[in-house]
């Protein structure tokens with residue numbers, strides 16, 4: 085992402101206060117999403133227009149007006165410049181993801197993490213993605229790792245609609261089964277004890293749903309548990325804390341053969357997103 089360009093542009097329009105006013109930008113397909121203070125609309129529009137001039141592949145500029153919130157992890161936007169739409173086609177690692185950024189959670193900031201998880205998968209594995217969104221993890225795995233099957237769950241109707249369309253766009257429809265509903269209920273009903281690997285990319289619920297991830301797993305399996313962990317001094321504390329939280333939650337329910345916390349990204353001041361990669365063996 086052309087960070088320097090954004091900073092220079094913001095400085096030209098907003099002067100020395102620019103860093104305070106425009107503090108970050110994501111590009112999803114041809115949509116640019118800026119996080120900026122609520123200031124005179126004319127100035128924001130001017131910033132949006134300049135952005136469209138400089139980055140020809142951007143067709144829509146939006147300003148994020150709420151944090152990511154609610155059960156579906158959604159955010160709302162204000163239109164700043166260009167076409168007034170929310171749907172776009174995003175590409176990463178050779179995979180196409182069509183998504184409405186206001187109706188379905190999506191972030192390009194997990195691109196490296198998605199690739200990391202994909203590379204851990206072995207041929208023939210059965211997988212459960214408990215919080216699948218529009219499908220970026222599941223489709224990447226389906227495309228490159230020859231899994232036996234991927235069970236993708238999401239509670240948001242729009243996420244499942246886009247996931248279905250994305251399965252066809254990427255020609256992986258025969259590898260992925262979709263479930264719309266609560267992950268705990270879907271696992272209990274349909275995905276009991278039959279997968280080698282469970283993905284839990286929802287830090288707000290992962291710990292509470294860990295027992296269902298275990299339920300989905302075969303006698304031995306991998307669980308990838310995402311958490312947001314505050315830390316005081318160094319981010320390494322977040323790794324230790326995350327690993328301890330997962331071990332504590334699983335203790336007594338299974339043997340923990342391996343548990344390794346992986347740094348994913350900073351999600352706030354002294355808050356780290358971590359993924360605890362865990363290998364478990366169920367108790368008989």
Ligand SMILES: C[S@@+](CC[C@H](N)C(=O)[O-])C[C@H]1O[C@@H](n2cnc3c(N)ncnc32)[C@H](O)[C@@H]1O
Pocket residue numbers: 155156157188189190191194214215216217218219220221237238239240243265266267268285286287289
């Ligand atoms: C942080 S998003 C991750 C989406 C996707 N894995 C990605 O990386 O783009 C979490 C997803 O979990 C879904 N979700 C929230 N609660 C759920 C539940 N109880 N059961 C299943 N899905 C749920 C939300 O709708 C959202 O799409």
